[in-house]
Amino acid sequence: MPVSFIRSKFCASRCKKLGALFAVAGLLAMPSANSLSATPAPSTAPPPVPAKPNVKPKTISDWCTPLVARLPKVSLADCKNSKLSPTGANSLNGFPVLFRDIKADAKHPQAIRVLLLGGIHGDEQTASSVVFKWMDTMQKNPLEFNWRIAPVVNPDGLLAPKPRRMNARGIDLNRNFPTPNWQKEAPSYWARVTRSDPRRYPGKAPISEPESRWVYETIEKYKPDVIISVHAPFGVLDFDGPATPPNRFGRLIYNRVGVYPGSLGNYSGLHKDIPVVTIELPNATQMPPDAEVQRIWQDMQTWIRQNVAAPLKTAHNP
Ligand SMILES: [Zn+2]
Numbered sequence: 001m002p003v004s005f006i007r008s009k010f011c012a013s014r015c016k017k018l019g020a021l022f023a024v025a026g027l028l029a030m031p032s033a034n035s036l037s038a039t040p041a042p043s044t045a046p047p048p049v050p051a052k053p054n055v056k057p058k059t060i061s062d063w064c065t066p067l068v069a070r071l072p073k074v075s076l077a078d079c080k081n082s083k084l085s086p087t088g089a090n091s092l093n094g095f096p097v098l099f100r101d102i103k104a105d106a107k108h109p110q111a112i113r114v115l116l117l118g119g120i121h122g123d124e125q126t127a128s129s130v131v132f133k134w135m136d137t138m139q140k141n142p143l144e145f146n147w148r149i150a151p152v153v154n155p156d157g158l159l160a161p162k163p164r165r166m167n168a169r170g171i172d173l174n175r176n177f178p179t180p181n182w183q184k185e186a187p188s189y190w191a192r193v194t195r196s197d198p199r200r201y202p203g204k205a206p207i208s209e210p211e212s213r214w215v216y217e218t219i220e221k222y223k224p225d226v227i228i229s230v231h232a233p234f235g236v237l238d239f240d241g242p243a244t245p246p247n248r249f250g251r252l253i254y255n256r257v258g259v260y261p262g263s264l265g266n267y268s269g270l271h272k273d274i275p276v277v278t279i280e281l282p283n284a285t286q287m288p289p290d291a292e293v294q295r296i297w298q299d300m301q302t303w304i305r306q307n308v309a310a311p312l313k314t315a316h317n318p
Helices: 003-018 060-068 076-081 125-140 155-159 182-192 210-222 264-271 290-307
Strands: 085-090 096-102 113-118 146-150 226-231 236-240 252-254 276-280
Touching: 060 076, 060 155, 076 125, 085 210, 096 125, 096 210, 113 125, 113 210, 125 146, 125 226, 125 290, 146 210, 226 264, 236 264, 264 276, 276 290
Parallel strands: 113 146, 113 226, 226 276, 236 252
Antiparallel strands: 085 096, 096 146, 236 276
């Protein structure tokens, strides 16, 4: 690797730490005083209707409108065409975790299952946008793998007044997975190594959050053969698990970022034996060029085809 690359990665890490201090916007709305009617209500009157009923989004337009306002290069039409639907899990603030299954074509009836996750950190907007772009590609082309896709795993982080890494309770979802000895290691790692960085707070217990719990349950039920988790802005590939790591996807080159108590890669890759590729895009708010988005997509599929073992599903192979 050129020295400049290493230096820029080092700087990105340090610079991100410098940006760690940020104010949590006040979320408590001040109740407005309703002026009382001059005529007293009869005692049998129904309870007053709240001035602002808590309307939860119910349609794809309701979900897509706030999301695309935060996502670079994703239009409302792109989001609607993704045909996402609710998983049944809601964020702490009540926004649905959305997903879509897109199946392999008829030539691949026993296809490898891929779980594709974007935006587990809410301030890595490109990590969600890229997943929407790949969903568009998937819908227009025959596929050799089965895909379960959740482009926005942390909607509350993305939709916060200022997008933020953590969920609505201030928890880093990517430190909230039940790695062995979590209770002992995750809080002490946070205190000792991150010096209690609020952006990396693992919570008080593993899978304490609805968003991380959804990922955990999906791994249990869907049983993916490989997991792709998209992040930004370190501009590298990371890998955990029982397979040969990818050398490069597009311009992104394999370079270990590290193993952390409670991370998805640590949990799935090292303890569940499900390979996890972590894609770190080079910028959290500016999308790579379209050609690079497609190169990453093509290289990712080549690596899956050549390296992800699905021994029970290859009976059709000679
Ligand atoms: Zn991230």
